[in-house]
Amino acid sequence: MAIAVKLDDLLHDRRMTLTELADRIGITLANLSILKTGKARAIRFSTLDAICTALGCQPGDILRFEPEQEEI
């Protein structure tokens, strides 16, 4: 997937753990881990909204498009 989730960096900047974030936004740690490790297939707007509110950031700070290197 060419969409990278930058949750790790944001949490590090804000000195927050994944568990704390999970508690604040009311999403299970398991689901948040799926998102963080890039295994999610889709993200709800409500989830994005909650994360942006909790971390005081923009959706663009969480998600980044990184074109995959074409295999030769």
Next chain:
Amino acid sequence: MMSKPYSAALPIARIVLKILIVLNWLSGAAILALLVVMPNQQWIMAAFDLSPSPETERLIMGMRAIAVLGLVVVPLSYVVLKRLLAIVESVRAGDPFVATNASRLQAIAWALLALQLLSIVIGTIAKALSTPAHPLNLDAGFSINGWLAVLLTFVLARVFAEGALMREDLERTV
């Protein structure tokens, strides 16, 4: 999450299917017994009050053919009943929208198709054997409802395959 209304359909289906599976094997055993007895023409003629004639010969041959076809029905019915029971169990377990159920329905649909074809063959033989003196009334032949069930099951198999994909998507939605 919406609360599900209680439905007796599943517990009833489970019991009925289990009974039908046993009955299916029993009917298979009965047909097998009939086939073993059938070589004895004397018995059959006595049972049906027939006299020896080419007509009788033909009737007995036809009945043997029907019995052999009836034997083929048993494993096909087993495929349908066993798969349906497995689907019912998966609904009870709370996860019916899986790819396995789609392929189970697909197998059921093919088995139903084969059963409908067999029914037509059996019905045709029965019609050919039937005479005004000895009418042979078998509940077999072309059935619009039967073919509708075949079509419905094939469509449902596709619906389940789509449902399984959607379920997979939803599972990885955060």
